[in-house]
Amino acid sequence: MLSENKKTLTNLTVPILSVVLGLVLGALIMLGFGYDPIAGYQSMINGALGSPFYIGETLRYASPLIIIGLGFSIANSAGFFNIGLSGQALMGWLVSVWVAISFPDVSGLILLPVSVIAGVLAGAIWAGIAGVLRAYFGTSEVIITIMLNYTALHVTNYLIRNVLTESSDATARIPEQASLRMDWLSQLAGGSRVNAGLFIAIVVTILVWIFMTKTTMGYEIRSVGMNPFASQYAGMNAKKNIILSMFISGGLAGLGGVLEGMGTFNNIFVQAGIPNIGFDGMAVALLGLSHPLGIVFSGLLFAMLKIGGASMPLGSGVPTEVVDIVIASIIFFVGANYLIRFFINKFSGKKDVKGGVK
Amino acid sequence: MPDTANVIEMRGITKQFGSFKANDNINLTVKKGEVHALLGENGAGKSTLMNILSGLLEPTSGEIYVNGEKVHITSPSASSRLGIGMVHQHFMLVDKFTITENIILGTEKTKLGFLERREAQQEIKELSERYGLFVDPSAKVESVSVGMQQRAEILKTLYRGNDILILDEPTAVLTPQEITELMDILRSLTKEGKSIIIITHKIEEIKAVADRCTVIRRGKSVDTVDVKTTSQQELADLMVGRSVSFKVDKTPAQPKEPVLTIKNLVVKENRGLEAVKDLSLEVRAGEILGIAGIDGNGQSELIHAITGLTKVESGTITLEGKEIQNLPPRVITETGLGHIPEDRHKHGLILPMTIYENMALQTYYKEPFSKNNFLNKEAMQKSARKLIEEYDVRTQSENSTAESLSGGNQQKAIIAREISRQPKFLIAAQPTRGLDVGAIEYIHRNLVEQRDNGKAVLLMSFELDEVMNVSDRIAVMYEGKIVGIVDPREVTEQELGLLMAGSSLEKAKALESQSGKESANVK
Structure with missing residues (x-):
């Protein structure tokens, strides 16, 4: 029991220390460029949490990130690296908006859920392609999903320009009744774009936690991820689990895209490159140690960095470029958590010896 | 000095x-x-x-x-x-x-x-x-x-x-x-x-x-x-720390009807070469059939074929009257197979998972462990606690990971899981590999107990002692074939060794008696 407690302690220490070290490095970078780090971070915190509007925006930004992070964690539990979350999110965004603008006269009670489900399915199928190829032909899901990111990008841009509009860069807004925006919520949050996606994110987090820990399917997915051979020995269907986990992972990424399309922007526009949201979602899942609660916290942190960072140039004169470096350095330490783990072990090992000598 | x-x-x-x-x-x-x-x-x-x-x-x-x-x-x-x-x-x-x-x-x-x-x-x-x-x-x-x-x-x-x-x-x-x-x-x-x-x-x-x-x-x-x-x-x-017995206590076997029948089985290993060649074998209820042989003579492939982990090229495997070759592992398991796998870390356990999750590995999808696709954690833990007690698995609790157990206790956990399902046919592949005498004694006693309860047991081992002590019949495997079936009470270790090295039964007997004479002459 004691060693288990110690293990969870280390598990918690690592992400917290990652963030602290990232903030310290960020401060050093700001100092190096001649800016005041305290003022910088102050304006960041203000910009993220300083008013109802900023809080609303932070929550708005965090919602799809959390859902996409959960998507990554499910594929990851089954032993797959779904790097195509961006493409899957983009497909979800595209299809949900497409469905919504195609039926402007249908009641919101039908149009809203149908559009959401269509978007989720689009993301699920996009990831499912990689799952099926992996299960039946043994192709690497990493390569396939990277390629599908580009395919999604260019298919989306083509469809916006040639099918959804007449060579325009953005579609019309989705009908009012299909939007996830909620007036009372926006007003509560000082007119920010926070929307029903926030509640969707909360519900999905709980559902994913129940699915992974309480259901037979979740048990199978975890088993396959931890030991595919023993899972085969126990009669689990590996192909089914590979496809299922990718399908769910992509579906959640698609849902993240739906939140962007039907909540944040209420339309879809031509993308200059593969959207970052998928990669950020991956980082959120890794920082959150693939645990639903961890993902919620890391999603909120990412949102605070991004939304708060946007206020730094105005609030403290730190230019956007430096803000991005600061954010990147925090993410870098998240990625380098092996290093931190190494030092923690070294440190606690030494402490053991000292205690013994006394 | x-x-x-x-x-x-x-x-x-x-x-x-x-x-x-x-x-x-x-x-x-x-x-x-x-x-x-x-x-x-x-x-x-x-x-x-x-x-x-x-x-x-x-x-x-x-x-x-x-x-x-x-x-x-x-x-x-x-x-x-x-x-x-x-x-x-x-x-x-x-x-x-x-x-x-x-x-x-x-x-x-x-x-x-x-x-x-x-x-x-x-x-x-x-x-x-x-x-x-x-x-x-x-x-x-x-x-x-x-x-x-x-x-x-x-x-x-x-x-x-x-x-x-x-x-x-x-x-x-x-x-x-x-x-x-x-x-x-x-x-x-x-x-x-x-x-x-x-x-x-x-x-x-x-x-x-x-x-x-x-x-x-x-x-x-x-x-x-x-x-x-x-x-x-x-x-x-x-x-x-106490007195241990090396001898396996057992009464003569009372074999009954065949539980497993293999006819003309051919299995290819992953490089496409035939690892099991035209092999036929029968295991009866109430007996322990030992498979002796040097590692790499097709024993693992044979067991993987029976358990559904490898494709069968041709031939039939009949378990409890049902042809099971090339059926999914779960169908074979449900037909009445218990399998203590050769590699307990690869096939037997999911090491990072808890002991109770591992002990439910073969039955998690059935009641009471699972209902309407939801797991019943309490039922799994309760059953695991009972098995831990019954099979003397030394652990802090059923919530510890399988990783935290010592080798002997990991094996006991697997044996508990496989035997408690009461399968008619039990495969034990290298069941005591890497274990100490105390654990070996325990495992051998369990195998004999299964036999006495009318189960058919197939024991595959590279340890001559183990095969000789525990089995009621010994099938010697060499280059994918059974080269002889012998009675452990009548065969010597030398004869068995020669069979394992590819000699025929007659040749082995002849060589043995010859060398016996020579040594007598020297005297």
Whole structure:
């Protein structure tokens, strides 16, 4: 029991220390460029949490990130690296908006859920392609999903320009009744774009936690991820689990895209490159140690960095470029958590010896 | 007279993990030029002690002297500088590298940044000839036998100039021939003045090769004895702390109807060669059929084919009257199969998962463990607690991970899971590999109990003793075929050995009686 407690302690220490070290490095970078780090971070915190509007925006930004992070964690539990979350999110965004603008006269009670489900399915199928190829032909899901990111990008841009509009860069807004925006919520949050996606994110987090820990399917997915051979020995269907986990992972990424399309922007526009949201979602899942609660916290942190960072140039004169470096350095330490783990072990090992000598 | 200076002296070594003392005030002295055995049950603390000596762990308290000087060993490289080299149970080799590259890894000699490969190869050749450690220096590790990999590991320590060698369970992975070779190598090493510490729980091997033996039980050093003057029984009793029996108590088998029938089975291994060739076999209710043979003669493929883990090329396998070849593993399991797999870490357990999750691995999808696709954690835990109690699995709780169990307890957990399902047919593949006598005794008793309950048991083992002691009939497998079925009460170990090496039954009998006569003539 004691060693288990110690293990969870280390598990918690690592992400917290990652963030602290990232903030310290960020401060050093700001100092190096001649800016005041305290003022910088102050304006960041203000910009993220300083008013109802900023809080609303932070929550708005965090919602799809959390859902996409959960998507990554499910594929990851089954032993797959779904790097195509961006493409899957983009497909979800595209299809949900497409469905919504195609039926402007249908009641919101039908149009809203149908559009959401269509978007989720689009993301699920996009990831499912990689799952099926992996299960039946043994192709690497990493390569396939990277390629599908580009395919999604260019298919989306083509469809916006040639099918959804007449060579325009953005579609019309989705009908009012299909939007996830909620007036009372926006007003509560000082007119920010926070929307029903926030509640969707909360519900999905709980559902994913129940699915992974309480259901037979979740048990199978975890088993396959931890030991595919023993899972085969126990009669689990590996192909089914590979496809299922990718399908769910992509579906959640698609849902993240739906939140962007039907909540944040209420339309879809031509993308200059593969959207970052998928990669950020991956980082959120890794920082959150693939645990639903961890993902919620890391999603909120990412949102605070991004939304708060946007206020730094105005609030403290730190230019956007430096803000991005600061954010990147925090993410870098998240990625380098092996290093931190190494030092923690070294440190606690030494402490053991000292205690013994006394 | 050999030089009796102590090369290693460990005094009062204690290593504490949390509240658990893995080593508790252990004393160990190793003399120059001796083979010193470290005997103890699984989880007794042998490996912890040696990990301290090789610098992987630091002791909580205690002192270490190497060649009479007090030292602090803080890392494996510090240990190596003191002349201590360790050959781990799981080899530390890079599969894609050649043996030469592996041996010089970490101590490469270079000239202008280029490897001095030829010189290294020459040096390795000399070392290997001097100690009879035959290796192919230019072969890649992935393509050579386990025995050669081990010799490469030993060469690695010699190449670094180490003269105190620690071997952790060196025979666990070797065939009987390779074990004999290893014993010869150990003797030639000590002749050259090297000192060897060998960690093992196999008492015969200690009798065969060791000079002195320190027995460790539950983290404490119990005694250090002279091997020559101590009997096997005494060593076993010291290790377990009570009197153990080597003989398997059993009444003659009462075989009934066939439970498993295999006809003309052909199985290909993953390179596409036939590993099982036109094999036919029958296992009856109420008997233990032993499969003897040297590793790599198609035993694993045969078992994987029966259990549905490998595709069957042709032929039929009938279990309880139902043809099961090429059916999914779950269907076969539900037809009435229990399977204690050969590789408990690969197939038997999901190590990072909890014990209760592992114990439900074959039944999680059925009531009461699962209802409407939801797991019933409490039911799983309750059942696991019962099995832990019943099968004496030593663990803190059913919520600990399978990883945290010692090898013997991991095997007990698997056996509990497989036997408690009451399958009509039970496969036990290498069920006691790497376990100590106490656990072996327990497992053998369980297999016999299953037989007495009218179950059919198929026992596959590379250990002759085990096959001879436990089985009611022995099928000898050689190059994918059954070359003979013998009665363990009528066959000698020599005859069995010859069969395993490919002789026919008649030939084996003839050779045996001939050599018997010769030895009689000599007398």
